Amino acid sequence: MKEAYEKLVIEGGYPLEGEVVINGAKNAAVAVIPAALMADGESVIENLPLIEDVFAMDDILLRLGAKIEYDNHSLKIDARNLHSYIAPYESVKKIRASYYLIGALLTRFGRAEVAMPGGCNFGSRPIDQHIKGFRALGAEVKIENGMIKAYADRLVGTKIYLDVVSVGATINLMLAAVKAKGTTIIENAAKEPHVVDTANFLNSMGAKIKGAGTDVIRIEGVDKLYPTKYAIIPDQIEAGTYMIAACATKGHVIVKNVIPKHLESLTAKLVEMGAEVITYEDSIEVICRGRLRSASIKTMPYPGFPTDLQPQMTVLLSLCSGTSVVTEGVWENRYQYVDELKKMGANIKVEGRVAVVEGVESLQGAEVVAVDLRAGAALIVAGLAAKGQTVIYNAKNVDRGYENIDSKLSKLGAKVSRR
Ligand SMILES: CC(=O)N[C@H]1[C@@H](OP(=O)(O)OP(=O)(O)OC[C@H]2O[C@@H](n3ccc(=O)[nH]c3=O)[C@H](O)[C@@H]2O)O[C@H](CO)[C@@H](O)[C@@H]1O
Numbered sequence: 001m002k003e004a005y006e007k008l009v010i011e012g013g014y015p016l017e018g019e020v021v022i023n024g025a026k027n028a029a030v031a032v033i034p035a036a037l038m039a040d041g042e043s044v045i046e047n048l049p050l051i052e053d054v055f056a057m058d059d060i061l062l063r064l065g066a067k068i069e070y071d072n073h074s075l076k077i078d079a080r081n082l083h084s085y086i087a088p089y090e091s092v093k094k095i096r097a098s099y100y101l102i103g104a105l106l107t108r109f110g111r112a113e114v115a116m117p118g119g120c121n122f123g124s125r126p127i128d129q130h131i132k133g134f135r136a137l138g139a140e141v142k143i144e145n146g147m148i149k150a151y152a153d154r155l156v157g158t159k160i161y162l163d164v165v166s167v168g169a170t171i172n173l174m175l176a177a178v179k180a181k182g183t184t185i186i187e188n189a190a191k192e193p194h195v196v197d198t199a200n201f202l203n204s205m206g207a208k209i210k211g212a213g214t215d216v217i218r219i220e221g222v223d224k225l226y227p228t229k230y231a232i233i234p235d236q237i238e239a240g241t242y243m244i245a246a247c248a249t250k251g252h253v254i255v256k257n258v259i260p261k262h263l264e265s266l267t268a269k270l271v272e273m274g275a276e277v278i279t280y281e282d283s284i285e286v287i288c289r290g291r292l293r294s295a296s297i298k299t300m301p302y303p304g305f306p307t308d309l310q311p312q313m314t315v316l317l318s319l320c321s322g323t324s325v326v327t328e329g330v331w332e333n334r335y336q337y338v339d340e341l342k343k344m345g346a347n348i349k350v351e352g353r354v355a356v357v358e359g360v361e362s363l364q365g366a367e368v369v370a371v372d373l374r375a376g377a378a379l380i381v382a383g384l385a386a387k388g389q390t391v392i393y394n395a396k397n398v399d400r401g402y403e404n405i406d407s408k409l410s411k412l413g414a415k416v417s418r419r
């Protein structure tokens with residue numbers, strides 16, 4: 001009988017060798033797609049990753065009345081016949097990014113009813129800053145029966161200071177402010193590459209956004225947004241995952257179609273640990289011929305070390321010589337994968353947001369479960385490096401953020417199959 005979720009089977013111990021082309025950024029794609037709903041016409045988004053989170057967002061758009069058409073990695077979105085401002089639970093619960101429908105539908109219709117979002121479960125993932133911002137812009141917002149209901153006859157620009165640096169709130173409030181009356185200033189804004197990419201997409205639609213990529217974003221409201229054609233940035237987390245896997249397997253990999261600046265915190269850390277990393281204009285070469293040194297990382301908002309690479313990096317640190325310390329500076333409980341790693345021989349002690357990692361000579365293959373997207377990516381890195389066979393259940397979780405990860409790894413010499 002077919003498993004409820006497909007599993008990945010990995011024969012470990014083969015160094016990754018060769019080139020891998022990185023797809024578009026998941027966290028840019030899931031912001032830009034709903035943003036396209038704000039133009040009454042047909043937009044084209046290029047370089048989209050063909051991943052489960054994008055398909056889940058597509059499903060939401062179809063339920064709202066949009067028409068979509070794929071041509072390889074390009075998506076045409078026709079939002080002319082949008083007929084609903086209600087995004088239902090069964091499609092919204094699959095992804096975290098469904099919260100962007102609130103900002104986009106508020107701007108399009110002046111009203112939005114969106115179920116509470118889903119996404120990776122690592123502790124509470126509040127959206128109070130989103131709601132605080134919508135209310136500051138003049139929207140009435142209430143939560144009823146698990147639905148976020150927002151209404152605004154007219155959104156009016158204002159100054160919003162985010163209590164915490166939040167990617168989602170920063171992007172969502174940009175979506176709500178682009179056609180508000182007057183100017184909106186978002187202070188303590190997130191600076192991630194996908195925040196900048198979404199601002200650039202909105203500006204290509206006729207929005208007037210300045211300062212994205214800094215902690216103060218200024219949005220001058222406009223009367224109309226226009227359909228556009230736009231190619232999103234490459235995925236820094238997909239690229240970083242392959243760079244870490246190259247090191248974990250003592251391999252030699254070139255990740256292509258990347259923006260090296262987006263990976264500077266990882267590149268610097270890998271060099272500190274003893275890997276050879278050569279940066280080119282749109283690719284990065286990683287060479288690792290021996291056991292790396294231990295290091296410490298603390299995940300922080302961009303340009304700090306990205307939390308979405310924390311699980312993968314912890315696997316690499318598990319194989320280094322010496323003791324490493326990992327501090328999760330963004331999420332309260334993002335170590336659920338550690339119990340699975342321990343089944344493979346990792347020596348990790350978790351206290352709250354800190355994990356102390358004692359390096360081991362090698363990991364052993366085991367049967368493990370991918371509890372979420374990056375936990376699954378971490379277990380893949382571990383299985384590639386381990387001695388023997390690793391079976392990863394719930395592998396569909398990995399497909400949320402990685403396009404064709406098994407075939408890409410096979411092309412790099414890994415022995416991996418989906419069963
Ligand atoms: C779809 C998407 O883009 N997901 C990314 C997004 O998630 P997401 O947008 O959920 O993450 P945020 O940047 O908002 O969260 C950062 C921190 O702020 C807190 N917070 C956030 C919002 C809020 O209203 N109140 C609040 O307290 C969170 O609990 C967390 O501690 O950024 C995270 C941090 O880079 C990444 O791990 C996710 O991959």
Ligand SMILES: C=C(OP(=O)(O)O)C(=O)O
Pocket residue numbers: 026095096097118119120308373374401
């Ligand atoms: C946490 C992640 O995704 P999401 O916020 O969509 O759950 C991630 O991409 O690592």
